[in-house]
Amino acid sequence: MDNSGHPLVIVCDLDDTLYLERDYVASGFKAVGGWAETHLSLANFENVAWRLFQAGRRERVFDAALHELGVAGDSDLIQQMVSVYRSHKPMIALRDDVHHFLGGLHRPDGLALVTDGYREAQENKIAALRLGELGFSPIVVTDIWGRDYWKPHPRAFRLIADAFDSKPRRFVYIADNATKDFLAPNQLGWTTVQITRKGGLHRSEPPTPEHAPATRIASFDQLPDALGIAQSHMRES
Numbered sequence: 001m002d003n004s005g006h007p008l009v010i011v012c013d014l015d016d017t018l019y020l021e022r023d024y025v026a027s028g029f030k031a032v033g034g035w036a037e038t039h040l041s042l043a044n045f046e047n048v049a050w051r052l053f054q055a056g057r058r059e060r061v062f063d064a065a066l067h068e069l070g071v072a073g074d075s076d077l078i079q080q081m082v083s084v085y086r087s088h089k090p091m092i093a094l095r096d097d098v099h100h101f102l103g104g105l106h107r108p109d110g111l112a113l114v115t116d117g118y119r120e121a122q123e124n125k126i127a128a129l130r131l132g133e134l135g136f137s138p139i140v141v142t143d144i145w146g147r148d149y150w151k152p153h154p155r156a157f158r159l160i161a162d163a164f165d166s167k168p169r170r171f172v173y174i175a176d177n178a179t180k181d182f183l184a185p186n187q188l189g190w191t192t193v194q195i196t197r198k199g200g201l202h203r204s205e206p207p208t209p210e211h212a213p214a215t216r217i218a219s220f221d222q223l224p225d226a227l228g229i230a231q232s233h234m235r236e237s
């Protein structure tokens with residue numbers, strides 16, 4: 001419970017909130033690199049793509065890497081590589097502070113997830129991180145409804161609110177990207193928390209005051225303080 005006595009529901013974003021998205025990118029490039037070696041007899045794709053990404057390239061990395069390796073990348077080939085990337089089983093891990101938060105004594109009364117991104121890729125990440133077994137429920141991948149329902153559309157947040165009973169609760173959404181993550185939960189009266197991880201990919205300022213988080217943290221270790229909650233209160237249910 002929080003200090004008003006309301007049960008606390010912590011809702012998390014996935015990418016760059018629970019794990020580092022760049023680790024997923026590295027894992028995906030490795031999978032595509034292995035595929036390129038087998039199917040195109042092309043060595044070094046992974047290294048070239050990663051160097052481009054590290055240099056700041058975010059769009060059409062596969063085209064650029066193929067070009068650098070002297071291969072003409074038609075749209076069929078690119079589509080195949082994108083498919084390998086999105087369907088691969090990622091080698092990713094929760095950040096240490098997330099482990100500490102989930103494994104510690106400070107469990108909230110409810111724990112849920114809202115994530116954007118391509119459905120298959122997000123579902124593979126959720127499976128790799130075993131979020132269901134760790135108690136996240138519901139887990140909402142907005143892409144199951146199509147791109148129109150990605151954040152800031154409020155549908156996922158309304159679904160979460162409806163999933164808990166009508167008793168007053170304090171909902172908190174923790175995420176990294178002020179461009180899209182906080183508008184809908186702010187409008188629903190949730191507490192919004194931006195996590196600013198070193199190595200995170202999205203460092204934009206909120207485009208309007210309505211997009212801004214209520215507070216910011218650098219790790220989950222700071223969450224009880226940020227919410228004004230005594231740590232002992234987070235384990236009551």
Ligand SMILES: [Mg+2]
Nearest residue numbers: 013015016176
């Ligand atoms: Mg994110």
